[in-house]
Amino acid sequence: MPVDDVTVRRPTLTQVAALAGVSLKTASRALNQEPNVAPSTGRRVRDAADLLGYRLNGIARELRRGATSALVGLVSGDLTNPFYSAVASGIERELRQHGLLLITANNDEDAMLERSLVDAFLERRVRALLVIPSADDHEYLAIEGNRGVPFVFLDRPPDGLSADAVLIDNAGGARSAGEHLLGAGHRRIALVSDLVRMAPQRARIDGFVGAMRAAGNDAWEPFLRTGVHDVRQAERTVRDLLALDQPPTAVFTTNNRLTTGALRAMRELADPPALIGFDDFDLADVLGTTVVAHDMTALGREAARLAYERISGHSGPARTIVISTSIIARGSGERPPR
Amino acid sequence: MPVDDVTVRRPTLTQVAALAGVSLKTASRALNQEPNVAPSTGRRVRDAADLLGYRLNGIARELRRGATSALVGLVSGDLTNPFYSAVASGIERELRQHGLLLITANNDEDAMLERSLVDAFLERRVRALLVIPSADDHEYLAIEGNRGVPFVFLDRPPDGLSADAVLIDNAGGARSAGEHLLGAGHRRIALVSDLVRMAPQRARIDGFVGAMRAAGNDAWEPFLRTGVHDVRQAERTVRDLLALDQPPTAVFTTNNRLTTGALRAMRELADPPALIGFDDFDLADVLGTTVVAHDMTALGREAARLAYERISGHSGPARTIVISTSIIARGSGERPPR
DNA sequence: TTGAAAGCGCTAACAG
DNA sequence: CTGTTAGCGCTTTCAA
Numbered sequence: 001m002p003v004d005d006v007t008v009r010r011p012t013l014t015q016v017a018a019l020a021g022v023s024l025k026t027a028s029r030a031l032n033q034e035p036n037v038a039p040s041t042g043r044r045v046r047d048a049a050d051l052l053g054y055r056l057n058g059i060a061r062e063l064r065r066g067a068t069s070a071l072v073g074l075v076s077g078d079l080t081n082p083f084y085s086a087v088a089s090g091i092e093r094e095l096r097q098h099g100l101l102l103i104t105a106n107n108d109e110d111a112m113l114e115r116s117l118v119d120a121f122l123e124r125r126v127r128a129l130l131v132i133p134s135a136d137d138h139e140y141l142a143i144e145g146n147r148g149v150p151f152v153f154l155d156r157p158p159d160g161l162s163a164d165a166v167l168i169d170n171a172g173g174a175r176s177a178g179e180h181l182l183g184a185g186h187r188r189i190a191l192v193s194d195l196v197r198m199a200p201q202r203a204r205i206d207g208f209v210g211a212m213r214a215a216g217n218d219a220w221e222p223f224l225r226t227g228v229h230d231v232r233q234a235e236r237t238v239r240d241l242l243a244l245d246q247p248p249t250a251v252f253t254t255n256n257r258l259t260t261g262a263l264r265a266m267r268e269l270a271d272p273p274a275l276i277g278f279d280d281f282d283l284a285d286v287l288g289t290t291v292v293a294h295d296m297t298a299l300g301r302e303a304a305r306l307a308y309e310r311i312s313g314h315s316g317p318a319r320t321i322v323i324s325t326s327i328i329a330r331g332s333g334e335r336p337p338r
Numbered sequence: 339m340p341v342d343d344v345t346v347r348r349p350t351l352t353q354v355a356a357l358a359g360v361s362l363k364t365a366s367r368a369l370n371q372e373p374n375v376a377p378s379t380g381r382r383v384r385d386a387a388d389l390l391g392y393r394l395n396g397i398a399r400e401l402r403r404g405a406t407s408a409l410v411g412l413v414s415g416d417l418t419n420p421f422y423s424a425v426a427s428g429i430e431r432e433l434r435q436h437g438l439l440l441i442t443a444n445n446d447e448d449a450m451l452e453r454s455l456v457d458a459f460l461e462r463r464v465r466a467l468l469v470i471p472s473a474d475d476h477e478y479l480a481i482e483g484n485r486g487v488p489f490v491f492l493d494r495p496p497d498g499l500s501a502d503a504v505l506i507d508n509a510g511g512a513r514s515a516g517e518h519l520l521g522a523g524h525r526r527i528a529l530v531s532d533l534v535r536m537a538p539q540r541a542r543i544d545g546f547v548g549a550m551r552a553a554g555n556d557a558w559e560p561f562l563r564t565g566v567h568d569v570r571q572a573e574r575t576v577r578d579l580l581a582l583d584q585p586p587t588a589v590f591t592t593n594n595r596l597t598t599g600a601l602r603a604m605r606e607l608a609d610p611p612a613l614i615g616f617d618d619f620d621l622a623d624v625l626g627t628t629v630v631a632h633d634m635t636a637l638g639r640e641a642a643r644l645a646y647e648r649i650s651g652h653s654g655p656a657r658t659i660v661i662s663t664s665i666i667a668r669g670s671g672e673r674p675p676r
Numbered sequence: 677t678t679g680a681a682a683g684c685g686c687t688a689a690c691a692g
Numbered sequence: 693c694t695g696t697t698a699g700c701g702c703t704t705t706c707a708a
Contacts, residue, residue: 010486012701023679028703036677058461059407060701063397063684071441071462078427080635082620085423089416092444101458103409103441106430120439123396124409148348263624282420283621286601297418350685361695366687374693398685401700 011052020048031056062125072307073121074104075114076132076154083256083279083296084132087154090300091130098308100127109134122149128307130154136197138163150310152303156199162318164306166299170200170278171207173292173325174254177276178211180290180327181250185337186274190223190241190248192234192258201226204254204278223248234261242266242273249337250274256281263287276333290333294325349390358386369394400463410645411459412442413452414470414492421594421617421634422470425492428638429468436646438465447472460487466645468492474535476501488648490641494537500656502644504637508538508616509545511630511663512592515614516549518628518665519588524612524675528561528579528586530572530596539564542592542616561586572599580604580611587675588612594619601625614671628671632663 017027022041030037030045031054037045048054062069072095076084092102103121107114114134118141121129128150131138139160141151151158153165181189191208194201205226212220225237234253238261241248250273253259259277266272277284280293302321327333355365360379368375368383369392375383386392400407410433414422430440441459445452452472456479459467466488469476477498479489489496491503519527529546532539543564550558563575572591576599579586588611591597597615604610615622618631640659665671 014701024701025680025703026678029678032703038677041677055457056461057401057463057701059397059401059463060684061703063395063401063686064701064703066684069397069462079417079423079430080420080427082418082420082423085417085420085426088423088442089418089444092417092442096443101441101443101462103439104426104430105434105439106427119393123394124407124439125395125397260621260624263621267624281621282619283598283601283625286598286605287621287624352685362685363687363696364694367694370687376693379693395685398700399687401702402685402687404700 010057011054012057013054016045016048016052016054019052020045069125069127070100071103071121071124071126072100072128072130072304073118073124073126074102074130074132075107075117075121076104076130077109077134078106079104081257082281086296087132087300087303090297091304092300093297094301094304095308100308100311107134111136115140127311128152130303130307132156134198136199150307152307152310154299154303157320158318159199164303164310164319166303166306166321166323168200168294168299168323169325170203171210173278173294173327174204174207174252175211176325176327177252177278177292177333178208179215180276180329180333181252181274182211182215182217184250184274184334186250187217187219187337188223188246188248189217189220189250189252190225190238190273191220191252191254192228192237192241192262193226193254194229194258196226201254208252208254220248228258228261231257231261231264234258235264236261238262238265242269248273250276250333250335253277255279259289259291263289271338272332272335273338274333274335276327280328284328285330288331290330291328292325293328294323299323348395349392350395351392354383354386354390354392357390358383407463407465408438409441409459409462409464410438410466410468410642411456411462411464412440412468412470413445413455413459414442414468415447415472416444417442419595420619424634425470425638425641428635429642430638431635432639432642433646438646438649445472449474453478465649466490468641468645470494472536474537488645490645490648492637492641495658496656497537502641502648502657504641504644504659504661506538506632506637506661507663508541509548511616511632511665512542512545512590513549514663514665515590515616515630515671516546517553518614518667518671519590519612520549520553520555522588522612522672522674524588525555525557526561526584526586526675527555527558527588527590528563528576528611529558529590529592530563530566530575530579530600531592532565532567532596534564539592546590546592558586566596566599569595569599569602572596573602574599576600576603580607586611588614588671588673591615593617597627597629601627609676610670610673611676612671612673614665618666622666623668626669628668629666630663631666632661637661 017024027045030042105117130152132154142161151163256279276290278292280291355362365383368380443455468490470492480499489501594617614628616630618629
């Protein structure tokens with residue numbers, strides 16, 4: 001029979017105790033494996049619980065124990081992006097080892113939404129909050145940070161407060177991509193990047209520009225494209241670049257979405273330009289795409305580890321972990337200039 | 339100053355009320371936008387709350403309101419798989435519109451772990467539970483289903499209890515893949531599939547076999563490979579198939595992981611066999627891979643919708659929604675037999 | 677080994 | 693418009 005009323009009351013510990021003919025506290029002890037319970041009493045209580053279909057009320061327990069849950073929150077961008085989902089997966093695995101659960105929410109790259117999600121998580125009394133922030137200003141989190149809810153920033157450094165962070169060596173990775181292309185003889189190198197309000201994007205641009213400067217090359221400058229935010233835009237941007245009279249001989253894309261767009265733009269070219277993309281992706285090996293790779297799962301794992309240490313009472317100064325990058329040469333980045 | 343003690347007590351509503359010089363209930367009313375609060379009182383309370391850095395204790399509220407949270411749980415396989423993350427994303431977006439949050443946990447395809455995760459979620463008093471089950475037997479959930487926690491099964495039908503489900507037209511999709519290859523003139527078609535204990539895999543095999551039977555073709559039989567569970571295995575399996583004296587002229591892979599493996603195996607072939615993969619994927623267009631596509635985000639969205647209806651009190655019999663599939667021809671599935 | 681009483685922080689019910 | 697009282701289901705004293 002389906003249940004009609006929404007408010008089906010579940011059996012409580014009191015009812016279990018009554019059925020077992022013991023006091024509330026004894027029932028509690030028995031079900032929590034606490035010592036000092038006679039075996040026979042324990043059995044009686046467990047039988048009663050089974051009979052009633054009793055299940056512990058975690059909410060009541062948490063309230064009593066100090067209003068703090070076994071939940072850790074993650075606010076990130078679109079989980080559909082494999083970058084975010086790999087990070088989330090790394091976090092979840094690490095947390096689970098400590099009996100913690102992960103709540104996730106997408107900020108849809110909207111600063112207001114992000115704030116309200118952070119609020120919702122804090123109201124749920126999460127033990128820690130992991131954020132891949134879309135907003136620039138994180139000052140509003142400062143009060144919380146000092147009130148016992150540890151924050152860990154992923155992929156983007158905290159701005160306006162001091163907090164633990166796990167970052168990627170964006171500048172270094174982009175620099176080596178630039179050097180890689182220079183080394184293959186390229187000069188006219190296009191840089192296709194996302195919104196510059198995101199710190200990682202700025203760092204990647206800086207790293208790339210640094211490599212160009214160091215080599216005394218300025219032939220890349222006409223081919224700088226920023227603010228390219230989705231696959232379709234990236235495809236069009238690269239198409240346009242390649243249609244120029246003097247097209248670039250190489251392209252560097254600063255994240256996985258942009259790389260996808262570039263690959264689409266180059267799909268039917270007999271003699272495509274060189275390409276390096278920041279972020280590794282699933283079929284890069286099959287496509288022969290050279291990338292700046294980094295361990296996304298490790299990024300999540302390290303962030304979860306930092307959070308767990310704080311939860312466990314660690315109280316040193318804010319720490320920053322930097323995940324290193326490496327170029328994986330698969331062909332596309334090694335094509336010589338035409 | 340970093341906080342040293344883990345148990346930093348947050349200010350309570352009582353303290354806010356005291357500071358504002360009003361009663362507990364008035365403070366509660368003011369902060370919850372309830373009617374019947376004088377504007378000046380409201381302001382005083384809000385100021386006091388800001389001053390103390392007060393934040394509502396959602397746990398206490400939930401306990402009082404009936405021990406049911408605004409959380410919906412999702413237990414699924416590896417979030418690293420784009421299939422799961424697309425589904426999760428669809429769920430999360432739909433739930434958010436109703437003010438519900440999503441808790442996720444990976445079962446790592448382990449039935450025991452899945453059970454304990456389900457337990458953990460139920461103890462947290464989730465409002466609904468969405469499951470992409472790895473286990474076969476879901477009978478242990480039956481009691482819960484009748485106790486007010488709605489279940490929705492995704493991608494795999496419930497076994498041993500009656501519950502809402504959102505499925506993919508696995509048999510239909512696989513059948514049309516088979517027909518597509520037959521139509522291109524293939525007879526020796528390899529079927530590479532995952533663990534047959536997963537219902538969707540069985541359905542896909544059945545659909546494919548049905549197409550073969552209907553066409554009176556049995557030349558595929560030597561090329562049936564089941565139990566192939568990861569990318570590496572898939573790659574080796576396809577390599578082995580193609581190394582046979584009489585190799586298959588076409589390959590059908592029954593999920594995205596297996597398709598990836600097949601693509602790796604075929605990477606360097608001058609004259610690869612035809613290929614159709616179940617599940618669309620990100621760069622399939624660039625690679626020219628023909629797939630059986632379906633809307634994974636919609637799968638999640640529909641599941642969340644069903645759950646929300648139950649949460650809102652709907653109590654009809656269990657419903658099943660089937661997400662349709664379609665072949666997207668991109669070249670690999672249209673290659674003729676050699 | 678067991679039990680009684682108190683109270684976590686909040687909201688619902690009912691007065692004023 | 694505001695306050696008082698009670699109690700959600702559990703764990704934590706403290707006492708038996």
